[in-house]
Amino acid sequence: MTRTVFEKPDAVALVAEVFRELGYEGASMSSITARTKLSKGSLYHFFPGGKEQMAAEIMAHIDAWFVTEVFRPLEEDDPRAAILGMWETTDTYFRSGRRVCLIGAFALDETRDRFPSAIQNYFLRWIEALAGALTRAGLAAAEARVLAEEAVVGIQGALTLARALGDDAIFGRTLARLKERLGAAVE
């Protein structure tokens, strides 16, 4: 009998992709075991709290990744360069729109009511980090906030349309448009 041994960080990442593809309700334990190759025993060993704990830890993992890779870099010295880096990181993370935003997807149905603050904070911090960079690049606080909100709205909307249309180009087009608009505002 062959056995495959997993480590928890790998389990989190594997299960995350299943939730991302199927949504919280759509991701049944059997679909999770089938797609990740982790047995139920392994899953409940790592996540005694079941699906709810899996989703909570996945969201915490995503949040930590964005703090390190997106939000904190936006606080660095050169705000213009930081914002340019954000477009690159965002395009890579969402695989040019082929990967959806798990937290955005959770927000749309009543899964939101299970994790309201995690969902709210993720988007709030993104908007605040970007608005902060725009402010340090010279924009008035109010204008920075409006533009940051427009950017995060555009990213989410483009992810929805990319999947709805099966269009691999719309996400890149949207990022390019937002990049130009924010770039022009801080020139």
Place this chain on the structure above:
Amino acid sequence: MTRTVFEKPDAVALVAEVFRELGYEGASMSSITARTKLSKGSLYHFFPGGKEQMAAEIMAHIDAWFVTEVFRPLEEDDPRAAILGMWETTDTYFRSGRRVCLIGAFALDETRDRFPSAIQNYFLRWIEALAGALTRAGLAAAEARVLAEEAVVGIQGALTLARALGDDAIFGRTLARLKERLGAAVE
């Protein structure tokens, strides 16, 4: 024993709201019967094909509504007035962002694979109808298309953030910004 008698159009509308709130996988037959007060007998009488038929008919119903209330009005004589009307209709339909886009939500998870053309056509037709109005208002076809895409992306993104943040104002702010941007382009 009291019995409530429903008509099919009412059944479609009632079930639609449950799918909208819970998503396709999240909407179980028991949650549908509980929230709509339609019994299983009634539901399978109206929709012998079960959940899949319910969702298909709901999407067709939404599509028809948008054709009548949004897409066709955009083809009327005065394109500027038609576009202004679209912002009103959109704000009302999505209840200032408190109501999500069922078709956008279906696009995000593998529910999309059940109804790929219905989902794709809904967004394609919206973009095309709006681009057509912008063209007739004087814009070059390419520019009209880009702006129309930006508008539909913005609407979807704002719906996601409205729910994620529990913010009643962000949808209206986004619509106002898009209205101004499209209005300025055709002046």
Place this chain on the structure above:
DNA sequence: TATTTTATAGACCAATCAGTTTAGAAGATC
């Protein structure tokens, strides 16, 4: 190498799932 800890496999559970069936009530037609 012996022991302890960590992790896997899969049988098992009660509850819920989508869907079927049947009996009869309400509404429409005659």
Place this chain on the structure above:
DNA sequence: GATCTTCTAAACTGATTGGTCTATAAAATA
């Protein structure tokens, strides 16, 4: 008012759900 069609209620089905448990394999520690 009798007949026929439409619709509802709820019991029922087999399959699947999320979750538990036990035996044991692998890894870490001693």
